[in-house]
Amino acid sequence: MNNKRGTDKLLSIYWFVMLTLIAGGVFAMVYVFYGPPYDVREIESEILAERIADCISKQGTIDSDFFIDKKFNPAISESFTERCNFNFDVEKGYGNGDTEQIQYFYEVEFYAIKDLVNPSFSLNDGNSNWKGDCFIKKENKKEYARLAKCKEKRFYALGEDGDQYLIKILSVIGKSEKNVKQ
């Protein structure tokens, strides 16, 4: 009888160890699945690039405001962000707390079709510190998850005098604090 009691006790201990292991596994899986925040930065950078493209050209022709005396108008780079209705302010929770870092960056380069190496004109705005993240080879996704997400978009459009231009847009989103597990 004593032996049977002993076996029963051993069985219940074994049973509870099994249950704890299963529960631990379920908790771990759920934590891994739901724990990290949803990363929407790729979508966000794609939207930003699309919005910039819409702002530059309509139906394949670069807006006339980009040119002055058949040359690119340098003043457009000052007003481009405002002209496209962009507001790069962010809510609290980014940066080191004292100063809110700008979490966006964009760069637009216009290449004449005869010279695709040196841009004829370029403009940018936002936090240029993020740009470097785009050129890091991200072999291991986990290690580089906190880096900014970039999107490069290229398209052709006609200038004021019918010249063809290749336009390269680079849009970058930081916001790792709200999109990657810290």
Added chain:
Amino acid sequence: MKKKGTILVENIVFIILNLLFLSILVLFLMRQGSGVILLEQTYSKQIAMVIDSAKPDMIIKMDMYKGKKLAEKNGFDFNDAVKIEGNTVIVKLSKKGGYSYSFFNDVDVSPYAAKDNKEEYTGMYVFEVREKGVENE
């Protein structure tokens, strides 16, 4: 007779503990999938993406039925679930907490919960997008 009684109590305790354990596990799983924190984050990011892609004069409707159910459960008015301050979306589905996410599109957005003929919330949220500084007609 005494021994038999002890065995029965042990078994009952064992079964109750097992049931308790499993029900906690199931409850945990159910809460995680439709938890306030997760839904608040999902909705605020979704709304921010939608606003980023929107153009002035657009009216956007978004299904937030799960959010409505959760807000009702937490005794929170669904009409106060989404607030837009400056260029930040704040989603709250309970009296505590909330989740905010910023958008870069510089527009004015008025969010409100849609109601049916009986003046009850349908679970849809409406976002009216207007050019910055332009008053609602």
